[in-house]
Amino acid sequence: MPKPIIHDVTPVEAPQIQAGGRGPTPPQAPGGPDRDDWDRWPQGSRGPREKLRRYRLLVAAILVAIFFFFIAITSAYVIRQNTTVLDTRTNEMVNNWRPIHLPPVLWINTILLLVSSLTIELARRQMFREPQATQEWLGMGSPTRSRSLPWLGITLILGLGFLAGQVIAWRELNAQGVYLAANPSGAFFFILTGAHALHLIGGVCALLWAATVSVRRTRLEQRQIVVDVSAWYWHGMGALWAYIFAVLYWVR
Amino acid sequence: MTVATERSHFPGRLRRIFSTDHQVIGLQYFFLALAAGLIGMLLSLLMRIHIVWPDAHFPLIGALKPESYLGVMTIHATMMVFFVLSTVPQNGFGNILLPAQIGARAMAFPRINAAGFWLTCLSFLIMTASLFATGGAPSAGWTQYPPLSAIKDPGAGQGVGVDLWLISIGIFCLASTMGALNPIVTTLRARAEGMHLMRMPLTVWSWLVTAFMSLLAFSVLLAAAVLLFCDRNYGSSFFVPGLVMVNGHLLQHSGGSPLLWQHLFWFFGHPEVYLAILPGMGLTSHLLSTFSRRPVFGYAGMVYSTLAIGALGFVVWGHHMFVSGMNPFAGLAFSALTLVIAVPSSVKTFNWLATLWRGRILFTTPMLFSIGFVSLFITGGLTGPMLAQPQLDVYLHDTYFVVAHFHMIMGMAAVFGIFAATYFWFPKMFGKMMNEPLGKAHFWMSFLGAYATFVPMHFLGLAGHPRRYSQIAGSAQYLQPLLPLQRFITYAAIVLMAGQLLFLINLFWSIFYGCRSPQNPWKATTLEWEEFADDEKIIVHRGPYEFSPGEKDFLTQSEPEGERAGI
Numbered sequence: 001m002p003k004p005i006i007h008d009v010t011p012v013e014a015p016q017i018q019a020g021g022r023g024p025t026p027p028q029a030p031g032g033p034d035r036d037d038w039d040r041w042p043q044g045s046r047g048p049r050e051k052l053r054r055y056r057l058l059v060a061a062i063l064v065a066i067f068f069f070f071i072a073i074t075s076a077y078v079i080r081q082n083t084t085v086l087d088t089r090t091n092e093m094v095n096n097w098r099p100i101h102l103p104p105v106l107w108i109n110t111i112l113l114l115v116s117s118l119t120i121e122l123a124r125r126q127m128f129r130e131p132q133a134t135q136e137w138l139g140m141g142s143p144t145r146s147r148s149l150p151w152l153g154i155t156l157i158l159g160l161g162f163l164a165g166q167v168i169a170w171r172e173l174n175a176q177g178v179y180l181a182a183n184p185s186g187a188f189f190f191i192l193t194g195a196h197a198l199h200l201i202g203g204v205c206a207l208l209w210a211a212t213v214s215v216r217r218t219r220l221e222q223r224q225i226v227v228d229v230s231a232w233y234w235h236g237m238g239a240l241w242a243y244i245f246a247v248l249y250w251v252r
Numbered sequence: 253m254t255v256a257t258e259r260s261h262f263p264g265r266l267r268r269i270f271s272t273d274h275q276v277i278g279l280q281y282f283f284l285a286l287a288a289g290l291i292g293m294l295l296s297l298l299m300r301i302h303i304v305w306p307d308a309h310f311p312l313i314g315a316l317k318p319e320s321y322l323g324v325m326t327i328h329a330t331m332m333v334f335f336v337l338s339t340v341p342q343n344g345f346g347n348i349l350l351p352a353q354i355g356a357r358a359m360a361f362p363r364i365n366a367a368g369f370w371l372t373c374l375s376f377l378i379m380t381a382s383l384f385a386t387g388g389a390p391s392a393g394w395t396q397y398p399p400l401s402a403i404k405d406p407g408a409g410q411g412v413g414v415d416l417w418l419i420s421i422g423i424f425c426l427a428s429t430m431g432a433l434n435p436i437v438t439t440l441r442a443r444a445e446g447m448h449l450m451r452m453p454l455t456v457w458s459w460l461v462t463a464f465m466s467l468l469a470f471s472v473l474l475a476a477a478v479l480l481f482c483d484r485n486y487g488s489s490f491f492v493p494g495l496v497m498v499n500g501h502l503l504q505h506s507g508g509s510p511l512l513w514q515h516l517f518w519f520f521g522h523p524e525v526y527l528a529i530l531p532g533m534g535l536t537s538h539l540l541s542t543f544s545r546r547p548v549f550g551y552a553g554m555v556y557s558t559l560a561i562g563a564l565g566f567v568v569w570g571h572h573m574f575v576s577g578m579n580p581f582a583g584l585a586f587s588a589l590t591l592v593i594a595v596p597s598s599v600k601t602f603n604w605l606a607t608l609w610r611g612r613i614l615f616t617t618p619m620l621f622s623i624g625f626v627s628l629f630i631t632g633g634l635t636g637p638m639l640a641q642p643q644l645d646v647y648l649h650d651t652y653f654v655v656a657h658f659h660m661i662m663g664m665a666a667v668f669g670i671f672a673a674t675y676f677w678f679p680k681m682f683g684k685m686m687n688e689p690l691g692k693a694h695f696w697m698s699f700l701g702a703y704a705t706f707v708p709m710h711f712l713g714l715a716g717h718p719r720r721y722s723q724i725a726g727s728a729q730y731l732q733p734l735l736p737l738q739r740f741i742t743y744a745a746i747v748l749m750a751g752q753l754l755f756l757i758n759l760f761w762s763i764f765y766g767c768r769s770p771q772n773p774w775k776a777t778t779l780e781w782e783e784f785a786d787d788e789k790i791i792v793h794r795g796p797y798e799f800s801p802g803e804k805d806f807l808t809q810s811e812p813e814g815e816r817a818g819i
Contacts, residue, residue, distance in 0.1 A: 054360050054441045061436050065429045068471035076512050083509050085493055096507045181487030184507050
């Protein structure tokens with residue numbers, strides 16, 4: 001049973017001495033549930049930043065989980081690379097790890113992904129520039145959209161380029177005789193790069209979603225959130241690739 | 253209506269099933285865990301009967317073969333560890349209570365929440381199906397140690413069953429990660445005004461820490477499960493060493509390391525133990541305070557010890573691997589770190605006892621179960637430091653001593669926490685009260701049953717009785733004198749299980765015919781017992797355990813009067 005909204009200021013009543021009672025209702029601002037009185041709004045939409053901060057924390061938590069997935073595999077990788085196994089033919093402990101020659105295309109891919117991190121950051125910042133956001137809030141066109149969409153598009157192309165480059169790298173390795181089912185070094189390589197590519201495809205979906213939301217007539221706040229969240233996820237994928245590539249490069 | 257709880261993202265009738273309301277999701281977790289718990293319990297009954305009467309014929313199954321025994325054991329453990337202990341204390345009661353206890357009205361991301369539950373449900377169905385897989389249920393134990401689990405068809409119970417097990421656990425990991433997102437974001441970003449971190453109920457603290465642990469631990473298990481799945485199905489060699497002969501032919505794998513699996517698995521597995529017990533610790537603190545009408549002794553100490561247990565839980569996994577051939581120096585480090593966990597655990601235990609000390613204790617059913625939790629936690633916890641010493645563990649490893657240890661602490665103590673929470677928050681879940689005399693009978697049967705079942709297992713272990721043996725009659729000579737003790741354990745286990753029938757009867761009878769509960773039946777102080785209008789602003793004025801502050805019995809957190817400095 002919702003309580004009636006009190007429209008005028010009521011003086012604070014004397015405290016009621018009764019166990020379990022709720023006490024007096026706190027005084028409320030005059031004018032009832034005004035749009036400007038953020039306190040009267042449901043949680044999660046009090047003030048323009050509250051929702052954004054929740055979504056950012058969500059993405060941070062998701063990225064932590066994803067990073068731990070990869071930290072688990074890379075630490076197994078490092079340990080396995082240093083492990084000797086018993087060769088029963090010679091009865092000696094040997095390290096049968098066969099180092100991989102990393103395909104040079106991986107360097108190009110790395111550059112593509114790092115540049116894409118810059119472009120998505122530009123798209124993200126366009127969403128929060130004050131003059132454009134104010135203009136849009138006043139109902140005068142949608143400048144944030146026209147300023148951020150091109151950067152989103154460029155990021156998308158760079159991301160797809162990275163994925164294509166990864167496929168080229170896999171083909172090259174297959175030609176060298178490195179497979180998932182061969183030496184553990186290859187198995188780890190394919191698992192790490194494959195799982196990263198899957199996560200990056202998730203990022204591509206997020207970018208497509210951000211672009212769709214930007215094109216459709218949605219509220220500025222929602223567009224800001226979608227672009228912001230996709231951008232942070234994309235940064236996370238870039239950092240993750242840098243980490244994976246560093247491990248693959250230095251621990252061979 | 254602007255409140256998010258009333259919103260649903262699904263059309264029509266589906267809305268009732270695929271609800272995004274956190275309380276509905278919490279109840280769904282509760283009933284899922286109930287189903288899993290019943291399956292797990294029936295499987296343990298099969299095992300107990302088979303151990304002492306190996307020729308017993310069961311309806312529909314016939315006599316249990318040794319490999320079926322191992323399958324039953326694996327699924328029993330998986331059901332209990334994953335689908336009971338990892339779901340209901342955290343996601344079940346967390347969903348039902350967490351938003352209300354911090355004055356948030358709803359979880360921050362309802363759709364992620366619902367998706368988490370339905371993935372858990374899917375995972376549960378796949379796991380149940382693996383029990384009936386062709387080639388037998390997965391039989392490598394809930395730890396699925398390779399190389400046995402990594403090779404297709406070395407024997408019964410290593411075929412499709414293990415693949416289903418891995419798929420199910422993979423989905424469960426995703427679901428648990430999704431389930432952990434909401435408690436984190438909601439607790440850190442959606443608390444009511446005045447609900448400072450150090451004013452949160454200890455239940456909320458434990459859910460928060462547990463959520464962080466799930467986020468990290470389940471990601472690692474997912475990684476391990478993916479690698480093992482590749483080993484089984486795509487010919488990779490992460491865990492299978494070279495030159496393994498199985499059934500007379502040489503495997504194509506080469507160069508994997510079975511130890512890697514153990515490291516990855518226990519890096520998940522040990523935090524898992526704590527994420528099963530931490531919510532129980534939180535709600536035990538909560539209930540002990542409520543029913544002794546005293547503030548929690550050392551609130552800050554409780555918070556910091558929860559954080560310490562959460563952090564230490566990640567650096568002790570090696571104590572499961574003392575006999576694995578790991579470097580002995582690493583074993584020493586893991587042993588020392590494990591013994592350190594006794595410190596925050598003791599802080600908690602002494603704070604619980606100090607909370608009870610000179611309290612006006614009300615022996616209601618939830619209180620009895622909370623005291624039972626403390627008792628079982630101490631009994632089960634004391635064998636922890638013994639097993640944490642490598643030289644003792646070499647003898648006790650893989651004996652019934654370990655079985656007794658983890659059933660006492662992780663099994664029984666955590667389950668007592670679940671029962672305490674059910675009896676305590678039943679009015680919040682169904683608006684009714686549970687039957688007290690029946691509840692007390694349930695408590696005493698469970699309490700005595702638990703001790704009678706698991707204390708003798710310590711002696712089996714000390715006598716060198718290995719775990720996971722499907723039968724002892726007619727096998728090793730030195731085990732023969734232990735048969736009477738095994739028989740006693742089976743009788744005790746049957747009493748313990750019969751006690752759970754009382755719970756089932758009480759639960760369903762009370763849902764339909766229980767008497768209506770008053771708004772705040774236990775005279776508790778936290779926000780979930782108060783009703784707020786949809787557009788009312790929730791303001792918190794004080795900490796969660798204001799019992800006997802001066803003349804009054806208690807002050808709720810939202811009560812503005814009687815504010816004192818420093819509270």
